[in-house]
Amino acid sequence: MAVELDKKTGKYMFAGKIYKDGKCIKRYRKRGFDSKWEAQKAEVEFRKDFFMLPSDMNFDRLYKAFKEYNKKYVKESTLKSDEYLYNVLSKEMKDIDFLDKRQMQNLINKFDEKYSKAYVSRIYFFLNKLYKFGVTSEYIQSNPMTYVKRDLRLNERKEEMTIWQQYDFDLFIEEVDEQMMKCFYSVLFYMGLRKGEAMALQWKDIDFRKQTIDINKTYRYKEKDPNKWLTPPKTNNSYRTITMPNTLSKMLREWFLECSKWDDFAKDKFVFGYYKPISPQTVQRRFDDAYNKAKEKDDGLPKIRIHDFRHSHASFLINNMAGAGFSDFDIAKRLGDTVETLHNTYAHWFDTKDKSIVDMMNKLL
Structure with a gap:
């Protein structure tokens, strides 16, 4: 208009x-x-x-138009994430004017009191993109979220990221009995893959001559339809081919030789799971079993999440990049992230490296 x-x-x-x-x-x-x-x-x-x-127009109609429009432009995982947030919000929207900035501010304030900063941010940005679509498509005249603020919780102390050093990983992996699972956790720790990327690996993605792994897809383990299990990786930066250390290459080659003995073996079989990718429940259950055994041997072994294998790999690279001659760009490329994302995620580690650089300069200058 x-x-x-x-x-x-x-x-x-x-x-x-x-x-x-x-x-x-x-x-x-x-x-x-x-x-x-x-x-x-x-x-x-x-x-x-x-x-x-x-x-x-009302909130439900606006979302339906938004969903229909986005089917052509976003991944199905994004559609499902939006659907989840819509279901959370639709109950709240029945009692308020969805275009009133004051009422929307009160809603965000209510969420701020109940939920984590990260969760409120998801809700906030979902609403913002929904309303922006409404304005662009001329369903509504203005975006009330333009005037709505969320609590940035600037004084809230960020929870320290838990990682494993090599000693911790060695203690854990010694308690993993199955050959396939040893390989799986080792891929996460030594390569920094996301869980879904590791689950989606097929033997055709591994080049033992060059000692590389090609990451070109991820596994949507919540999808029931087998035809929708494999999708493009998280971002364009996530497409990458990265080199394995000798230890991991030897381990995977031994697992490959074992799998190749099976009658129906083919290069399109999954590295972890064979006919279909291994389930996240199995990954977690095997992890818990091995961790509990390792914990009995060393009570100081910290408990980590599966995703923290990736953080542990990033920490190892960041703390060794100066002496090894590679940069933050090389680390970001290996992890399938941008340099900006790398710095935002691991800011405190980069701060430590910056102090080390200044200490070195102070000694030499």
């Missing part, structure tokens, strides 16, 4: 588009109004002929 002065006639005109389910179904323009107010009033009357007028 737009009202502006017509330079040709010196009078006012209105022009715009009518959208349905994210698609433009009508363009319009009308000239000859003596005042801006008259043009605005006329446009409102004109649009009353269409069911998607802002006055007819």
